[in-house]
Amino acid sequence: MARNIGYYFRNFEEIVCGCFLAFMVGLVITNVLLRFLFSYSITWAEEVSTICFVWLTFVGASAVYKHKMDVGIDMLVLKLPDTAQHYVRLAVSLVLLLINGYIFYMSIVFTSVAWGKPTAVLGVSSAVFNSALIFGFGLITWHTLRFLRDDFITARGGL
16 A cells, blocks of 8 residues: 555656646547537637646646756766766756746745636636646755755765
8 A cells, every 4th residue: 555655656747747638638639529520619628728738737847857857968067077077966956946946936926916817718716727837846846855965965975
């Protein structure tokens, strides 16, 4: 049981993205078929699909960042001695923590401002869209803290 919980916790972003993707694709296909076969369209399908896409994008960005699959150019860093490489990576992690933490903070501000603005079709708060920013950049900031800890340990010589 504990292994299953650990699996879901380690792959949380991927599972959330998979759910949003499956729901979004299913909803769009259903709406297309209804439109084609019965000349009927689900009025809220486009808005819900857009919400799914926004969540998929920002949570997916966190999943990519977690696995360090984002684009990075480290040609110059690899030419440095090993000790210098560790310190450069530590400095980069610190800068990324500042940037991601600031974006996380601004996401909270942005969502709180948009709280009272309703969406066009469903009439729910625009915070449904904007909270994906908080969630995604919150996870990215969390992963940056983990990377920073690992880089600090490596730079200190594995202590």
